[in-house]
Amino acid sequence: MTMPTYVGMPAFPKAARAAVADTRLRGNLAHATGTIRARRAAAVAELDDWAELRAAGKAIKDHTLAHLAHYLELLEERVTAAGGTVHWARDAAEANAIVTRLVRATGETEVVKVKSMATQETGLNEALAEAGITAHETDLAELIVQLGDDRPSHILVPAIHKNRAEIRALFRARMPSAPDDLTDDPAALAEAARRHLRAKFLSAKVAVSGANFAIADTGTVLVVESEGNGRMCLTLPDTLITVMGIEKLLPTARDLEVFLQLLPRSSTAERMNPYTSAWTGVTPGDGPQAFHLVLLDNGRTATHADPVGRQALRCIRCSACLNVCPVYARAGGHAYGSPYPGPIGAILSPQIRGIGSEVDASLPFASSLCGACYEVCPVAIDIPEVLVHLRARAPKRPAERAAMGAAGWALNSAARLAAAQALAGRGRRFARHARVPRAWTDTRDVPVPPAESFRAWWRRTRDGS
Amino acid sequence: MKIALFVTCVNDTLFPDTGKAVVALLERLGHRVAFPPAQTCCGQMHLNTGYPGEAVKLVEAFTGAFEDCDAVVAPSGSCAAMVREWHARLAARSGRERLAERAAALAPRVHELSELLVDVLGVTDVGASFPHRVAYHPTCHSLRMLKLGDKPLRLLREVRGLDLVDLPDAAECCGFGGTFALKNADVSAAMCADKVAAVKSTGAEVLCAADNSCLMHIGGALGRQRSGVRVAHLAEILASTS
Numbered sequence: 001m002t003m004p005t006y007v008g009m010p011a012f013p014k015a016a017r018a019a020v021a022d023t024r025l026r027g028n029l030a031h032a033t034g035t036i037r038a039r040r041a042a043a044v045a046e047l048d049d050w051a052e053l054r055a056a057g058k059a060i061k062d063h064t065l066a067h068l069a070h071y072l073e074l075l076e077e078r079v080t081a082a083g084g085t086v087h088w089a090r091d092a093a094e095a096n097a098i099v100t101r102l103v104r105a106t107g108e109t110e111v112v113k114v115k116s117m118a119t120q121e122t123g124l125n126e127a128l129a130e131a132g133i134t135a136h137e138t139d140l141a142e143l144i145v146q147l148g149d150d151r152p153s154h155i156l157v158p159a160i161h162k163n164r165a166e167i168r169a170l171f172r173a174r175m176p177s178a179p180d181d182l183t184d185d186p187a188a189l190a191e192a193a194r195r196h197l198r199a200k201f202l203s204a205k206v207a208v209s210g211a212n213f214a215i216a217d218t219g220t221v222l223v224v225e226s227e228g229n230g231r232m233c234l235t236l237p238d239t240l241i242t243v244m245g246i247e248k249l250l251p252t253a254r255d256l257e258v259f260l261q262l263l264p265r266s267s268t269a270e271r272m273n274p275y276t277s278a279w280t281g282v283t284p285g286d287g288p289q290a291f292h293l294v295l296l297d298n299g300r301t302a303t304h305a306d307p308v309g310r311q312a313l314r315c316i317r318c319s320a321c322l323n324v325c326p327v328y329a330r331a332g333g334h335a336y337g338s339p340y341p342g343p344i345g346a347i348l349s350p351q352i353r354g355i356g357s358e359v360d361a362s363l364p365f366a367s368s369l370c371g372a373c374y375e376v377c378p379v380a381i382d383i384p385e386v387l388v389h390l391r392a393r394a395p396k397r398p399a400e401r402a403a404m405g406a407a408g409w410a411l412n413s414a415a416r417l418a419a420a421q422a423l424a425g426r427g428r429r430f431a432r433h434a435r436v437p438r439a440w441t442d443t444r445d446v447p448v449p450p451a452e453s454f455r456a457w458w459r460r461t462r463d464g465s
Numbered sequence: 466m467k468i469a470l471f472v473t474c475v476n477d478t479l480f481p482d483t484g485k486a487v488v489a490l491l492e493r494l495g496h497r498v499a500f501p502p503a504q505t506c507c508g509q510m511h512l513n514t515g516y517p518g519e520a521v522k523l524v525e526a527f528t529g530a531f532e533d534c535d536a537v538v539a540p541s542g543s544c545a546a547m548v549r550e551w552h553a554r555l556a557a558r559s560g561r562e563r564l565a566e567r568a569a570a571l572a573p574r575v576h577e578l579s580e581l582l583v584d585v586l587g588v589t590d591v592g593a594s595f596p597h598r599v600a601y602h603p604t605c606h607s608l609r610m611l612k613l614g615d616k617p618l619r620l621l622r623e624v625r626g627l628d629l630v631d632l633p634d635a636a637e638c639c640g641f642g643g644t645f646a647l648k649n650a651d652v653s654a655a656m657c658a659d660k661v662a663a664v665k666s667t668g669a670e671v672l673c674a675a676d677n678s679c680l681m682h683i684g685g686a687l688g689r690q691r692s693g694v695r696v697a698h699l700a701e702i703l704a705s706t707s
Contacts, residue, residue: 017651026655308558326638330655366649368642368656369513371609391515404511408519411474411506412526421478439650443657444685447479454472454481458500 006151009337011362016331025161025332032160033323039269040320040376046271047261056258058380061314064216064249065304071216071249072295078219082281084291089243095296096127099208099241102292103133106239108206114223114230115139116210117317118243118296120152120339121352124208135208136200138229140193147174153333153341155319156267161332164189197229207233207288211244212263212316214293215253220280221293222256224263224273234277240288245296247304247313259316262378266318299352308389312347314379319344321373321383327366336363343373347386355394364390414455421453467497468581469534471527473544474506480677486704487540487578490591493704503530507539509547512555514644521559524552528567536585537575540700542607542675545577550610577607577675578700579616589619595705596626599697600669602660602683604676605638617675617699624702630667634659641682657686664694675699 009015019025044050064071076086089095095118103111111128113119113135125135125146137146144159145152148170152158159167168184171192177199178192209230213222221242223230234240250259264273282291304310322328322342333341337359338349346367350360364387373383396404410416428449436446452460468491472484488498508523527548531537539545549572556565582588601621607613621629640646640656647653660683664672672687674680677698684696 013649013651016649020651020655326640326656327649327652331652364515365645366652368605368638368640368645368653370605370638370642372605372636372638375609388513388515391513392517394515396515400514404514404516404519408511408516408522412522414503414505417474417477417505424478437647439647440685442650443654443689444682445688446685447681449479450481452481454477454484455500455502457481457485459502462500 006337006339006359009357009359011358012331012335012337012366013362015335015337015359016366019332019335020330022332024163026330028161028163029329029332032157033329036269037323040266040323043265043269043271047265053258053261054378054380057262057316057378058314060250060255060258061379064251065247065310065313068246068249068304071251072246074216075214075219075249076295078217079221079281079291079293080219082219084219084281084293087292087294089294089296089298091298092122092296095122095243095294095298096124098294099124099243100128100131100133102239102241103128103206104131106206108133110134110136110200110204111206111208112136112138112200112204112233112237113142114207114209114233115142115158115225116208116243117155117339118210118245119208121298122243122296124243136197136204138197138200138233139225140190140227140229143193143197144170147171151334152339154322155317155340155342155344157319161334201229201232201236204233204237206239206241207237209233209240209242211242211248213250213256213259214244214248215251215256216249217252218280220253220278222276222278224260225275225277226268226270226273228275231275231277234279235287237288239290239292240279241292241294243294243296245298246300247315263316263318266320266376266378299354302354303351306351309347309351309386311381312344312351312386314381315344315348316379318378320376320378324372324376325367326370326372327368331366336366343367343383343387344381347381347383347390350390350394355390361394364394418453418455421449421456424449425451425453425456466536466586467499469499469501469531469537471504471507471531471537471539471544471548471575472500473539473541475678475681476540479681480698483540483677483698483700486698486700487538490593490700490704491538494586494588494591496586499534501530501534505530507544507547507552508555509543509551510643512547512551517555517559521555521561521564524556524568525561525564527552528564528571531575532567532571535574536581537571538578538581539575540578540675540698541677542577542604542611542613543678545575545580546606546610548572548575577611577613578703579613579620579675580611582620582703583616590623591620591703593623593703593705594625594707595702596707597670598628598630598668599671599673599702600630600632600664600667601635602632602639602664602672602674602679603635604674604679607675608636613675617673620699620703621673624705627702630669632667632669633663635663639679639683641679643678646682653682654686657682661686661690661692665692669694671702672696673699673702
């Protein structure tokens, strides 16, 4: 079973066009994002000191990023001292090669996986499949995506684009243990998945996870989750391999006080997530006896070099920005051509992958700059600011560049602007036939230019005042 | 008080009645209005479309046109936000330190219309009369960059005969977003369709906002559908004595 890759994805507007026309997708997304949006707002409103928590989260991440090399080396030292092994991966291919080699060394051909954005980013499942190793996703939504040969469309709820009727049909078709009389009742669907997964948990010898946080001064790694599948994967197998982006670091355990409040309330709208698993190296006789931590760069160092763009590395993958985004709610996650959809994806993907591909060049423009994302971000990433910054770097069509240059020239002088207005005023009777782009006129009437601009009226009636 | 009007390039060129309404309103309240003739554009379109080099030239032109003024009013939330939140930052990032200082000094004196009325002039009843059912769309940059809050609503509530109705999901973006409306026309139109449905659900005759660019987009769709709902800038309602 392989998941489609993101290579050759079309530009955002083209992919979004199909999503906008998909009635069922629009319904699923509007319902799901609308519900979680309201619940998050209520969970955040419970805390009087949310603004202070948010400022603290930003400050801790900024401090860590400013001293990243120091904290990464400290983490390596502490993980190693606790019996773990640290690996450094420059890019996705290196990370996948390291994990493949480690799994092969165990002699196993199957691994269980905890939901992980880092391994979605590297395409690890596909790389393992090429090496003859089957990866079983154990998060319910990731399982749904994997069974459907589908792509995730949301960071937290990767199958948000599917409703329960679609999930029932998928389980019946692709999950051998699913009962014949399976209904689309959420509890029945969860029970079918639970039975399917339980067999995997009990037989797996190797687990692959991501990490929400790692504590530099203790070498402790953390995963927070809701379903308990993570706890199973992190404790039952003999070997645990964790792939973690280098920006997931925190200096001390004390910093969790801030992040374990910010993350669940922003993400699932819970006061506390049901499962928080933390481990430090290996513990003889308890849990996995081999622990490997793969530290992934994959464009993060390049992102960090940009003083405006680097704030994207503060992201804790809560997906609050997706849930409030009016563009995401209508275009869906797949249009972003990356495991990171929504506003954060629009600033993260073009930075970590580079702005070369068609879809990456289009992502900074996939926003109306309404600012709802910045308002809810628990680490205060000014997403609109980074979008605008990346727009300046994105390649431009020559026709647009010429038009914007001409507009800049006309607007840079009051006399030239007045001349352009006079021209528009004289041609107003032709306005309805003017060559306004179809992108505007398809759905909206065009305003007719007035016979007289404001400045002409002022000059005529008020000159000298 | 002498108040300089930054009419904005969109209002100047396409919606002069909004500028005339600001003049009428402020003069009715006993103030003098000046129109610095060198003014053109705040540079928002260029910055937000990825042309900061063109935008910074317009920052310089704006600063030169207005820096001698004690108070500047702009009948546009997004243009006022561009000046206040972006001008100094953009100049500094373009290596124009002196311009950044000048822009930073000017920024606090630039006000969106409802800010000028409520915060600077201390008035909510401007003596207007507008006997119609009105819904108010807060527009994103007014709401999230300028944080206007309920200032426009406080002004509208004092207008004689005006029946102010709640707009469902008012804080949701209408989908204009400048060149976003063209570059992502399908998503923009989908957002606009939902905004239009919300407006129509209120039974309002008039949709009001503090930004004509958003109103051009929503109004363009309301007009295309022959919905019978028209749009009006906040200034035009506050200037009205009909």
